[in-house]
Amino acid sequence: MRARLLAARYPASAEVLELVAAAYDLIGDAKPAFEDTQALAERLQIALRSQSPVPLRDAVPDVAAYYNNPDPFAPSSFFARMALEAWARHAPLRHPDPAPNECPRCGHAPQLGVLRPAGNGNALFLACSLCRQEWPFRRTTCPECGEADPDKVGFYSTDGRDSVQTQTCQSCQSYLHLLVVEKDLELVPEVDELSLLELDVWAAEQGLHKIWPNLAGM
Ligand SMILES: [Zn+2]
Ligand SMILES: [Zn+2]
Numbered sequence: 001m002r003a004r005l006l007a008a009r010y011p012a013s014a015e016v017l018e019l020v021a022a023a024y025d026l027i028g029d030a031k032p033a034f035e036d037t038q039a040l041a042e043r044l045q046i047a048l049r050s051q052s053p054v055p056l057r058d059a060v061p062d063v064a065a066y067y068n069n070p071d072p073f074a075p076s077s078f079f080a081r082m083a084l085e086a087w088a089r090h091a092p093l094r095h096p097d098p099a100p101n102e103c104p105r106c107g108h109a110p111q112l113g114v115l116r117p118a119g120n121g122n123a124l125f126l127a128c129s130l131c132r133q134e135w136p137f138r139r140t141t142c143p144e145c146g147e148a149d150p151d152k153v154g155f156y157s158t159d160g161r162d163s164v165q166t167q168t169c170q171s172c173q174s175y176l177h178l179l180v181v182e183k184d185l186e187l188v189p190e191v192d193e194l195s196l197l198e199l200d201v202w203a204a205e206q207g208l209h210k211i212w213p214n215l216a217g218m
């Protein structure tokens with residue numbers, strides 16, 4: 001599985017990637033109803049207790065709270081998000097009148113961007129932080145504040161990670177990672193995004209905040 005492969009390749013991010021891999025092993029192809037997600041979150045937590053960092057082990061997952069008023073920094077959000085993802089991937093959701101930076105299915109914030117080959121170039125899609133739905137978005141534009149001035153919106157890449165660009169915005173001090181499919185056809189956007197801890201630390205040192213923290217709270 002992709003998460004274990006990346007865990008071996010990028011030791012700084014190994015802890016969260018191993019945990020996510022174990023969670024996906026447990027969830028499998030489950031299609032829980034929303035009412036069942038709380039029990040799923042609690043089952044995940046019990047099963048993964050021995051592998052989880054202490055803040056996760058001691059947190060009480062609250063699925064409805066995360067869905068209605070998401071707090072990605074709460075340790076309990078890890079299990080709530082995993083359980084909600086299992087539900088939301090299959091549920092027939094439709095968010096009424098979504099803003100360009102909101103998931104058209106569930107209304108949650110974008111986790112990351114994906115550049116997918118289109119015509120002679122690449123088209124940008126944002127990927128939901130909860131249900132993983134992708135939707136098209138204007139390139140070289142900040143999803144958080146809408147800034148489109150090329151002097152304010154920047155792109156950074158790092159040696160050895162051709163498949164990653166980090167898009168930053170000087171207007172609102174936000175950033176998000178873009179995964180470039182043509183550079184690595186094997187990539188799984190939401191899993192690869194978890195392997196970029198070192199870039200997240202770099203961004204934090206620049207005073208930037210990620211538009212939406214990932215499962216690791218980064
Ligand atoms: Zn969504
Ligand atoms: Zn911005």
